Amino acid sequence: MMAGRFFHSFALIFLLCASLCCSNGCESKRVDAPVAADASWDQILTQARGQTVRLSMWDGDPMINAYMRDYVIPELKQQFDVTLKLIGGQGQNIVSKLLVDKEAERVQGDIDLMWINGETFYQLRKMDGLYGPFTDRLPNNRSIDWNNPFVAIDFQHVVEGFECPWGNVQLALIYNRSTVGEPPLTIDALASWIKSHPGRFTFDNSFTGMTFLKSLLYQFAGGPQSLNGPFNEEVYASSSRKLWDWLIDVKPFLWREGQTYPESVSQLHQLFSNSEVDFTMSNNDGEVDNKVLQGVLPETARAYVLDSGTIRNSHYLGIPFNAANIAGTLVVANFMISPDAQLRKALPAVWGDGTVLSIELLPAEWKEKFEHIDGRTRVAPRSELEQKALLEPASEVMVRLHADFRREIIENGN
Template sequence: MKQKRHARWRWLLLLAACMVVTVTLTACGKSSSSQSGTGDKVTTFKHAEKTARGKEVTFYGFGGNEQANKWVDEVVAPAMKKKYDIKVKRVPMDIDNILNKLVSIKQSGKTGNIDVIWINGENFYTAKKEGLLYGPFANKVPSFKNLMYTNGHYSKYDFATPIKGYEVPYGTAQLTFFGRPGDFDNHFPDSAQQLLEYAKAHPGKLTYTAPPEFTGSAFVRNVICNIVGYKRVYDAPATKAGMYKAIKPGLDYLNELKPYLWKQGKTYPTTTAQLDKMYAAHQINMDFSYSPTHGAVERDEHQFSADTQPFFFKKGNIANESYLAIANSSANKDAALLLINEMTSESAQVKKAEAKYGYSLPPFDYSKLTPQNRQKLESLYTNKGVPSDQELRSHQIPEVQAKKIAIIESLWKEHVLHGDN
């Protein structure tokens, strides 16, 4: 999903600074009673339905996706008003600013106006570690229990961080490659090695966004996992020396690929928007996105040609979920619980999968859906060239541990971007 993850260090420095001062250490420790008291009252979903009626609840998340914004405003908010007389206030804000704000609220020891947060990955790892999130609450959300893989990997781990009920899956993301079959002689590369062979035969027609841009970073991790194996990356020590030893063959591959990239790998696109424009103009032959629906959306908007199709590596592409969490400082945890259930409900998510809201992929176990909704989703995606749920899950590898991502990005910068090759 297009949730921003790349601006994490500025607020981490703020956390570090707060730990230097004795008074702030107290604020950065356990949650104050004013923060935890409201959470203790959310005993069950039915109880929340009684106590939350008539309140206002805030949803904080990346606001750069207009289709997702429309879905909240046109589908979720009216449903919350009708069912519970609850007003939903959508607050567009980048995740680094959200977390900075949560740190400030925590230091104050008071409750705040941030209720539901769109979060995942490295940000969840640090927010949970620093006590910024409320939980566990997932087992109180009916949509989680009734519609999702409650014992599945992505319900238990977020970028290998144990979730333990502190967030609920919100949408499926998976690194997906896109290309025009004619540019690949009707055979898309299904491995990093085949991609290298294609690059050598078509110099200048491939590139990727430079890490730490999070989609380019995922591409680098995906290639490394394809070369050395996911287990080797997962098992490696989370140190620069340990990671370098484990992933060196992957870095060597990226250096071998480098001279055959656009502009001989001397420079890289900085944003996915730039990559999209290059692909649309036939300047390059392959695009990629964390959203498997990206190609369909761009085709509908007449940015990509109608023959654009998704493809994956045979050994799998990195996948993850985005999640919804509740701020520990929220004064409306009961209303937040109701909002998360509505946003992940079968009715709301099926609407979110429609073209006008961006073909978003729900985080559901399809066997738990009504036959009508299962058929609707499957036919919708098939007709638009979006990978089916079965195809996605057959080509998935989990994300590596959140704390290793910055290390891999640093090694790429040192040995590939600024390397001698």
């Protein structure tokens, strides 16, 4: 009898603890069954129902946030009964978190999907921090051309199915059509224009400005293929010296005589909108229409790329090695590269982000829609820009360029 009462009391305590655990988020501690290697897509869809997928992403743009909140999240819930939760976080924060999980042998993490860039991808691959390869399991993968290096190669590292391309953009110069009749198309012509219009050109000293300098670096290194492959110290040293000499030559004619530079591209946009300079720029070729619609840039803004080319790259979605809800995560990734989601994201009124889908591989009814994006009026079609596209060089180039710019141009007084 005593044993029976003891067992009965123990069972009640156990059930109470279990109940308290669930009320405090035991769902996040549940380890779901892994997705079988031979599971069909229908089986994955079935397994995904009811799952919650946690996406870690940059949340600094209100229009991107609105796209996710007002379109992606409701569609995933309605179509697939998958709940998507957005978590702020990117870059080194993600790497550090997953490194801790690795060292602690944590089999289930707090993130299921991540919006990542090339440097983060490289770091995660080195530490075996990514689940995959997985892109072949996504039905919408059939509309991605993996022979396209701007999709298949991320900062000179082959993707190999360990991340799913989500968007594709190209650096564009933006000029004011009311003050700049014919924008300079070559590096020499740009230097001449800067000297003829003192104080009317500059660039930010953050990511966008450094991408602009990377684009110029290609020309000084020898052309479109010159920086492809692993980082080459000799090539970088020679080409960057030519870049700094070019910049030192035009520096006295830059905004504020090149003694200071905008800290961010948003500050550069503000200078442009206030008519303090005649040029701004963006890493996203579609942003000119987007920012005009938002009232950030004037109606007279137009975008173009230099004849020598500008950097084009894709941004991606990766799955951590210890993601808890793989089935739901695969469903989310597949939806993100669906024609519906990609077209909506490409609209300047929504985001203006370029598609990663191949127009040639899309069904006929989608080709016309992607070839003529509604609202894209201030920049050439993406197919035309791609002819002047340059691959992202090795990530070491960006690191070195940023440090050398400070030393050679800012701190040296040149």
